[in-house]
Amino acid sequence: MKWSDNMLVGFKPMDDEHIAFVEMIERMQNATAEELPPLLDQFSDVAHAHFESENKMMEETQFPPRQCHIDEHMAVLKSVAEVQELLVQGQLTIGASLVDELAKWFPGHVTHLDSALSHWMCKKQLGGKPVVIKRSLNLQHDK
Numbered sequence: 697m698k699w700s701d702n703m704l705v706g707f708k709p710m711d712d713e714h715i716a717f718v719e720m721i722e723r724m725q726n727a728t729a730e731e732l733p734p735l736l737d738q739f740s741d742v743a744h745a746h747f748e749s750e751n752k753m754m755e756e757t758q759f760p761p762r763q764c765h766i767d768e769h770m771a772v773l774k775s776v777a778e779v780q781e782l783l784v785q786g787q788l789t790i791g792a793s794l795v796d797e798l799a800k801w802f803p804g805h806v807t808h809l810d811s812a813l814s815h816w817m818c819k820k821q822l823g824g825k826p827v828v829i830k831r832s833l834n835l836q837h838d839k
């Protein structure tokens with residue numbers, strides 16, 4: 697998995713953490729089965745901290761649809777914890793499946809749930825929707 701500006705949501709504290717999140721997933725994808733368990737422990741810390749910061753923003757600002765977003769974070773942490781446990785028991789192959797699932801899940805989560813939270817936070821802080829500049833845009837210039 698590589699970071700793409702298509703995943704930018706326009707609220708910097710979230711974008712910075714998402715870039716680190718994707719980097720962790722990429723490192724896990726490139727790890728051997730033996731290298732994976734300590735990386736997954738590190739990822740678990742990163743994920744806990746990131747989800748906690750989003751959950752806190754949603755609670756503090758009383759973001760109306762927060763419950764389904766918070767539930768999704770919880771479900772992911774639960775799967776991570778279950779796989780950590782299986783890795784401890786020596787079932788090393790399950791690690792790679794989890795990493796695949798995380799890589800598939802994350803872009804959709806960003807598009808559907810995190811971007812809505814970003815709009816809400818920008819509106820709260822600045823009174824407008826975020827303007828997201830994506831480097832991949834191919835801009836046409838008039839001559």
Ligand SMILES: [Fe+2]
Nearest residue numbers: 710714750810
């Ligand atoms: Fe997020």
Ligand SMILES: [Fe+2]
Nearest residue numbers: 750765809810
């Ligand atoms: Fe989220």
